[in-house]
Amino acid sequence: MILAVASGKGGTGKTTIAVSLALSLAGGEGPAPMVVDCDVEEPNAALFLRPEILEREEVGQLIPEIDAAKCNYCGECARVCQYNAIAVVAERVLVFPELCHGCGSCTLNCPQGAIREVLNVMGVMERGVASGIDFAQGRLNVGEPMAVPIIRALKRWVLPPRPPTSEKASTQDRVHILDAPPGNACPVVETMRGADFVLMVTEPTPFGLHDLRLAVDVARGELGLPVGVVINRDGIGDQGVEAFCKAEEIPILMRIPLDRRIAEAYSEGLPLIEVLPSWREKLRVLYGQILEIVEQRVQRKVGEGT
Amino acid sequence: MKQLVVLSGKGGTGKTTLAAAFAQIASQESAVVLADADVDAANLELVLAPEERERHEFWSGQVAVIDPALCSACGICKQVCRFEAILESQGPESSFMVDPLACEGCAACFYQCPQEAIRMEDQLAGLWFRSDTRFGPLFHAHLFAGQENSGKLVTLIKQQARLLALDRGADLLLVDGPPGIGCPVISASAGADMALHVVEPTISGVHDLERIMATTDHFGLPSLVIINKADLNLSRAQEITAYCRERKVPLVGEIPYDVDVTKAMVRGEPVTSNGRGPVTEAIRGAWSRIREGLFA
Numbered sequence: 001m002i003l004a005v006a007s008g009k010g011g012t013g014k015t016t017i018a019v020s021l022a023l024s025l026a027g028g029e030g031p032a033p034m035v036v037d038c039d040v041e042e043p044n045a046a047l048f049l050r051p052e053i054l055e056r057e058e059v060g061q062l063i064p065e066i067d068a069a070k071c072n073y074c075g076e077c078a079r080v081c082q083y084n085a086i087a088v089v090a091e092r093v094l095v096f097p098e099l100c101h102g103c104g105s106c107t108l109n110c111p112q113g114a115i116r117e118v119l120n121v122m123g124v125m126e127r128g129v130a131s132g133i134d135f136a137q138g139r140l141n142v143g144e145p146m147a148v149p150i151i152r153a154l155k156r157w158v159l160p161p162r163p164p165t166s167e168k169a170s171t172q173d174r175v176h177i178l179d180a181p182p183g184n185a186c187p188v189v190e191t192m193r194g195a196d197f198v199l200m201v202t203e204p205t206p207f208g209l210h211d212l213r214l215a216v217d218v219a220r221g222e223l224g225l226p227v228g229v230v231i232n233r234d235g236i237g238d239q240g241v242e243a244f245c246k247a248e249e250i251p252i253l254m255r256i257p258l259d260r261r262i263a264e265a266y267s268e269g270l271p272l273i274e275v276l277p278s279w280r281e282k283l284r285v286l287y288g289q290i291l292e293i294v295e296q297r298v299q300r301k302v303g304e305g306t
Numbered sequence: 307m308k309q310l311v312v313l314s315g316k317g318g319t320g321k322t323t324l325a326a327a328f329a330q331i332a333s334q335e336s337a338v339v340l341a342d343a344d345v346d347a348a349n350l351e352l353v354l355a356p357e358e359r360e361r362h363e364f365w366s367g368q369v370a371v372i373d374p375a376l377c378s379a380c381g382i383c384k385q386v387c388r389f390e391a392i393l394e395s396q397g398p399e400s401s402f403m404v405d406p407l408a409c410e411g412c413a414a415c416f417y418q419c420p421q422e423a424i425r426m427e428d429q430l431a432g433l434w435f436r437s438d439t440r441f442g443p444l445f446h447a448h449l450f451a452g453q454e455n456s457g458k459l460v461t462l463i464k465q466q467a468r469l470l471a472l473d474r475g476a477d478l479l480l481v482d483g484p485p486g487i488g489c490p491v492i493s494a495s496a497g498a499d500m501a502l503h504v505v506e507p508t509i510s511g512v513h514d515l516e517r518i519m520a521t522t523d524h525f526g527l528p529s530l531v532i533i534n535k536a537d538l539n540l541s542r543a544q545e546i547t548a549y550c551r552e553r554k555v556p557l558v559g560e561i562p563y564d565v566d567v568t569k570a571m572v573r574g575e576p577v578t579s580n581g582r583g584p585v586t587e588a589i590r591g592a593w594s595r596i597r598e599g600l601f602a
Contacts, residue, residue: 008347010317010485015510041486042315042517044510082368082413103388103412142517143524145457145489182317182485184346185449185456189407206571207322211347217451222407236565238572267508267539 001175002159003290004038004195006219008211010182013201013232013256015039017283018179019048020272024283026132031174036158037137038191039181040123040150046137047269051130059125059138059153061102061146062117066093070114077106077115098145123150125157147187155194162194175287184214192219196294199253201230205237209244216250226293230254230286251293254286307471308600309479311343311498311527315518316511317485319504320534323567325482326353326576327589328596333441335597336477340439341467342446343494344484345432345459353576356437356444364434364447364462366455368411368426370404376423377402383415383424407452431455434463436470443470457489461496468497478600487521495527500600502530502558507542515546519555529555530599532592536560556599559592561585 005018015037022033037045064077064086075088085099086106097120107115123140138154140147159176180191192198198219202208212229219225229245234255245252256262256272265275273280312321312328322344332338342350370391372383379400384392391408392415395401404415416424431454434447445467447459464481471479483494483501495501501522505515515531522529531550536543543560550557564585570577578586 009349010347011319012317041488042317042514044316044513047509047513080413080417082411101410101412103410103414104386105412105414105417108386108414109417140488142487142520145492147486147488182347183344183490184451185490186454187486187488188346189452193408205568206352206574207349210349210352214347214451222452236568263538266510267506267542269509 001173001291001294002178002195003175004178004180004192004198005201006180006188006192006198006215007182007201008184008213008215009202009208012203012208013230015044015048015179016232016266016272017199017201017230018177019045020279021283021287022133022177023131023271023273024280025175025287032133033175033177034134034136034158035177035179036154037179038151038154038187039179040138040140040147040154041181041187043137043139045179046135048271049130049133049135051128051135053126053128055127057125057157058121059150060120060122061100061149062104063097063100063102063120064095064106064115065118066095067114067116070112072112074111076109076111080105080109102149122146125150125154127158147181148190151187151190184211184218188215189218189223192223192225195225197290198225198227199230199290200227201232202241203233203237204231204235204239204241206240208237209240212241213244216248226297228253228290228293230256232256233258251289253289254282307476307479308500309468309481309498310500310502310596310600311481311483311495312502312504313483313491313495313518313522314485314504315487315514316506319506319511320561321504322349322353322482323571323577324504324532324534324561324589325350325480327578328593329354329441329480330576330578331590331593332478332480337474338442338478338480339467339471339474339476340442340444341464341479341481342444343460343464343481343490345447345456345463345490346449347484348446348448350482351437351444351446353571353574354439354441354444355574356439356446358435358437360436362434363430364432364459365428366431366458367429367453368413369406369409369429370411370413370415370424371427372402372404373423373425374401376421378421378423380420382418382420386414386418388414410454429453432459434459434466436466442476457493460484460490460493464494464497487517491518491521492525495522495525498527500530501527502532502596504532504534505546506535507533507539507546509542512542512545512549519553530558530596531555532558533560535563537562556595558595558599559588561588561592
């Protein structure tokens with residue numbers, strides 16, 4: 001089971017929920033849950049989980065390297081590159097790694113076979129354990145522009161291959177909780193892609209609503225994934241998010257009231273359930289509801305023969 | 307003309323809230339142009355009551371499309387695609403189609419297809435707008451769901467904002483930046499004279515501040531820091547103060563937590579619109595320090 005925790009709006013409580021949900025499910029029947037921190041630009045889950053890192057791998061993209069002995073400066077590589085990442089000027093080939101998407105097209109199209117691909121390290125992936133759960137994160141190197149290749153590599157590294165739709169998600173499956181970045185751009189799309197469910201953590205304010213709409217467009221509209229909402233800091237703003245969820249038939253699965261104790265604990269790196277242990281059970285119930293929604297969906301698909 | 311970009315690393319620290327407030331205060335003294343560089347979650351327009359004057363299409367990138375009539379189902383496209391964007395149907399006869407959400411428009415499949423059965427289609431990726439607000443013109447955008455090239459859209463609206471600012475002899479271009487440290491942030495920072503980092507006194511906030519400041523340092527952009535919801539955790543606030551002192555980065559203000567901030571947002575106004583209160587006072591004080599640093 002792959003559960004993405006997203007929001008649209010930043011700072012609504014994605015990491016808070018992802019971490020405490022995983023900790024609440026730990027020690028139950030079945031394999032240990034895994035938190036996968038996909039916010040590779042600013043990964044924070046480790047601050048709360050304090051994992052022991054057991055494995056580390058540098059990660060990046062394959063970029064072209066030109067063999068000057070074979071190159072005849074025909075310019076075909078530059079012609080096929082869609083990103084202006086390779087340029088042929090006079091008798092030099094220039095590669096711009098920050099523009100390269102690692103697609104390999106230049107390498108495939110070089111008539112002289114003068115290009116080979118080398119790894120351009122852009123970040124790091126780490127895997128470990130913490131408090132009865134498994135953990136993985138990606139971290140983009142400062143100054144690198146592209147988060148998506150790190151997120152893609154991280155998911156390939158830790159997630160199992162997708163089972164066929166006919167298999168039911170069950171309590172025996174390991175749950176992977178993907179902590180998504182804020183926003184609605186390609187790093188968020190890459191995180192959500194292939195998930196079974198997207199849990200949107202939002203705040204009941206105009207900013208929260210505005211960005212939630214966009215996030216739902218991505219998750220449900222573009223990716224066709226089921227969504228549910230957690231309203232965090234309930235009571236602070238207005239009824240816009242409630243009205244939206246009702247109109248769009250999006251289940252509101254949990255409400256966390258505005259509580260300074262939660263904010264203070266958060267500020268010190270304490271998971272929610274450590275300061276309010278009664279939330280363990282509430283989060284387990286939340287997960288049960290998500291599981292039910294996902295299972296019903298799978299059954300419908302099997303019934304439809306898709 | 308000076309350009310200030312408001313950043314944070316961490317999401318939800320108060321960039322837009324403070325940018326709107328600074329827009330109000332700054333516009334009382336001089337001509338300001340505003341740009342919302344958070345193109346996939348543009349919130350500045352929600353508190354500035356903009357009146358749209360122009361809207362434009364943003365075309366960026368391409369997506370591959372396979373013509374089933376020409377496709378021989380050889381599968382070469384799937385072999386060369388690095389983005390898992392070619393789907394093979396499960397059925398008695400193989401057929402291939404492109405997942406437009408996964409496709410990055412690299413055209414590797416286009417160039418390798420032996421049947422020339424693939425074409426590349428330009429993508430309408432979003433819209434951008436020039437609007438008028440009480441405080442100055444606002445350039446903002448809406449990136450369509452699932453589209454890439456947010457960095458390019460940021461660059462575009464900033465270019466437009468800068469041109470107008472120069473044209474009108476504005477003193478300040480104020481850019482509300484996105485969270486993170488990647489390409490949208492890098493694009494939002496390009497050409498800025500100074501970055502203002504908005505940080506909350508939390509362990510996550512401090513961690514993320516270090517990374518965003520390392521990023522702006524990497525690009526040679528001078529920094530200022532402001533602490534929002536400063537009274538949430540006094541010892542973390544002190545940690546940030548010490549960090550700024552060590553790095554010789556001016557700490558321009560500490561804004562207290564106040565429910566009035568959310569109330570103003572619900573009213574669709576900057577928090578400074580009531581003209582008084584501890585938050586407004588703290589923001590005014592911060593702005594005079596920012597102005598000193600920016601126009602020194």
